[in-house]
Amino acid sequence: MPLGHGNDDLPPRYLNTLSKLSEKLHNASFFEMAFHRGHVGVKFKQFAGLVHVARNLSIEILPKLDSQKSGNDVLAHMVSYTARTPSVLGAIGQVSRFDSMEETLIGMTVAEILKQLSQGLHRDFHTVKADLPSLRGQVHHAGQVARYGSRRDRFVQQVLSPSFDTPINRTILAGLREMMKIVSSQRLKAKIRSGLETLKDAEVGIFMPSDRLVVFNRLTQRWQHGYQLSLQWLDHIRPGLRIGVDALGPTMLFDMNKLFESYVGQCLRNSLGDIVHEQQSEHYLFSNADGRSVGLLRPDFLIDGNFNRAVVETKWKVAPSETASFYQPGDLRQVFAYAKVLGVSNVFLVYPTMSDDVLAEIFTSNTDPSINLTSLTLPIIPSGNDGREKFIAALISSIA
Numbered sequence: 193m194p195l196g197h198g199n200d201d202l203p204p205r206y207l208n209t210l211s212k213l214s215e216k217l218h219n220a221s222f223f224e225m226a227f228h229r230g231h232v233g234v235k236f237k238q239f240a241g242l243v244h245v246a247r248n249l250s251i252e253i254l255p256k257l258d259s260q261k262s263g264n265d266v267l268a269h270m271v272s273y274t275a276r277t278p279s280v281l282g283a284i285g286q287v288s289r290f291d292s293m294e295e296t297l298i299g300m301t302v303a304e305i306l307k308q309l310s311q312g313l314h315r316d317f318h319t320v321k322a323d324l325p326s327l328r329g330q331v332h333h334a335g336q337v338a339r340y341g342s343r344r345d346r347f348v349q350q351v352l353s354p355s356f357d358t359p360i361n362r363t364i365l366a367g368l369r370e371m372m373k374i375v376s377s378q379r380l381k382a383k384i385r386s387g388l389e390t391l392k393d394a395e396v397g398i399f400m401p402s403d404r405l406v407v408f409n410r411l412t413q414r415w416q417h418g419y420q421l422s423l424q425w426l427d428h429i430r431p432g433l434r435i436g437v438d439a440l441g442p443t444m445l446f447d448m449n450k451l452f453e454s455y456v457g458q459c460l461r462n463s464l465g466d467i468v469h470e471q472q473s474e475h476y477l478f479s480n481a482d483g484r485s486v487g488l489l490r491p492d493f494l495i496d497g498n499f500n501r502a503v504v505e506t507k508w509k510v511a512p513s514e515t516a517s518f519y520q521p522g523d524l525r526q527v528f529a530y531a532k533v534l535g536v537s538n539v540f541l542v543y544p545t546m547s548d549d550v551l552a553e554i555f556t557s558n559t560d561p562s563i564n565l566t567s568l569t570l571p572i573i574p575s576g577n578d579g580r581e582k583f584i585a586a587l588i589s590s591i592a
Contacts, residue, residue, distance in 0.1 A: 195232050202234055206245045210234070238508060240267050241445040242297060255448060255572075257510050257544060266546065268296045269574040271446065274454040295380055298371050301421050302383050305364060308418030309390050314360040317353065356394035359403035360412070360419045365391040366399035367422025399426075452508045453492050456542050456570060460493060460504065463584040467497035475533045491530045495591070502538040502591045503530045511543035511551060511569045524565070531563045538564050538591050545569040550582040554590065566590045 195204050210223055226235040236243075236253045243251040255266050365388070372384045404423065408416045460468045470493055477487030493504040505527050512519045519541075527539040545551070550569055557563040568586055571579030 195234065202251070203249075206249065207234075209245045210243070238448045239445045240448055240451075243445065253445070257546060265296075265574055266572060267446065268300060270451055270455050270572055271300060274451065274458050295375055295377050298375055299377075299380055299383075301425060302368070302371065302380065302387070304421055305368065305418045306383060306387055308364070308415060309387050311414065313356050313391070313394055313396075314358050314412065314415045315354050315356055316358045317355070356391075357397045359400075359406050360415045361391060361394065361396045362399045363403050363406075363419050363426070364422045365396050367425045370425055449506075449508045452544055452572070453506045455544075455572060456504065456506045457493060459570065459580050459583065460495070464495065464497070467495055469494045469496060477529065477533070489530060489533050491527075491534070494534070494536075500538055500591050501534075501536045502540060502587075503527065503534060503536050504540045504542060504587075505530070506542045508544060511545060512553075512567060519567075527565060528557065528563065531557075532560070537562050538566065540587065540590070541565065541567050543567070543569050544572045545579075546573055547571065548573070548575070548579045550579055550586055552586045552590070564590070 195202055195207075223234050223236045223239075226233050240253045240255045243253065245251065255270070368384050368387050368391070372381065372388070375381055375384065406412075406419060408419075457468070457470055471490045475489045476485035477489065479485045491503045492506050495502045495504065505523070507523060509520075523541060527541060531537065531539050548571055550571070551567075552569075553567040555565040555567075557565070566587075568583060570583045573579075
């Protein structure tokens with residue numbers, strides 16, 4: 193993105209805002225200065241998503257692979273596909289049709305929160321004392337009898353009174369209210385409004401600072417995801433920090449290296465199940481006399497089933513081919529080391545593609561003919577179900 197004062201340029205005064213946002217959100221810069229055709233600009237590295245730098249200025253960063261450009265539906269699809277909850281997978285058809293990245297991200301968040309609300313609100317019980325004569329003859333009194341009082345106060349019993357006014361529900365309510373303030377899609381507004389009405393009917397109160405101190409356990413963990421999404425929206429995505437110049441707005445960035453790794457992992461698990469192991473190796477290349485080890489080998493995925501074992505390494509970059517880019521020497525050395533140390537004969541380099549076609553290229557090591565390298569592309573587009581099936585079929589045929 194060039195720096196300047198044109199319609200498609202980034203005003204230079206917002207560079208400081210980007211630096212502060214980068215430090216706050218990632219503790220490392222998600223952009224760098226770039227020079228192209230004599231112009232100075234900003235390059236957003238491997239991230240995609242939405243950056244809000246001022247009240248009236250948001251930057252949408254779409255996934256891009258060389259000349260293969262995408263819309264926000266590709267990012268929405270990748271995030272939703274890696275989520276392991278049916279609600280997001282079912283909502284992707286609606287989420288991907290939003291015009292802006294902002295509403296796409298809100299749509300995915302709302303889908304997760306509404307899933308939790310459909311399973312029931314968090315309910316807390318407070319111990320109160322009730323006069324025994326006042327409850328006599330009342331079958332449907334509030335709460336449940338916890339225990340009777342002592343012999344001395346036998347006319348008083350303790351009752352557990354239910355309440356939905358809990359920190360978890362207050363946080364979710366506050367998050368939905370913040371999202372409602374900035375969406376324009378009437379369909380999305382209706383979804384958020386349904387969640388607000390559910391919480392309003394339960395007489396949920398106002399979000400308080402102490403609500404950030406919730407500790408989850410076995411009994412409350414089912415509400416943890418919706419709570420954390422709402423708290424994230426309140427504290428990070430729509431921060432009240434006023435970073436830089438009037439930077440009060442939604443910011444959500446995805447590291448495409450990690451997102452593509454999760455995408456590949458979900459595809460493998462959907463088809464191969466429990467034989468897919470994620471980054472579990474603890475092998476080192478070298479050790480010294482003092483027992484210090486260096487060169488940790490941790491492949492993205494290890495497939496270990498009834499057939500031959502294999503290593504799968506993901507790369508968010510343009511897939512090499514005879515007519516395109518060449519294989520990076522570091523990538524080749526990396527998978528060769530995996531094969532030698534882990535004792536596997538099949539290694540895979542997996543690259544993304546925005547087409548339905550799956551490209552496969554097979555190589556045999558010149559130094560160890562027992563090691564085979566297969567380069568595969570995996571479609572990351574919403575309509576790529578056939579491509580994902582072809583990818584799995586090509587992978588299995590190379591291992592067998």
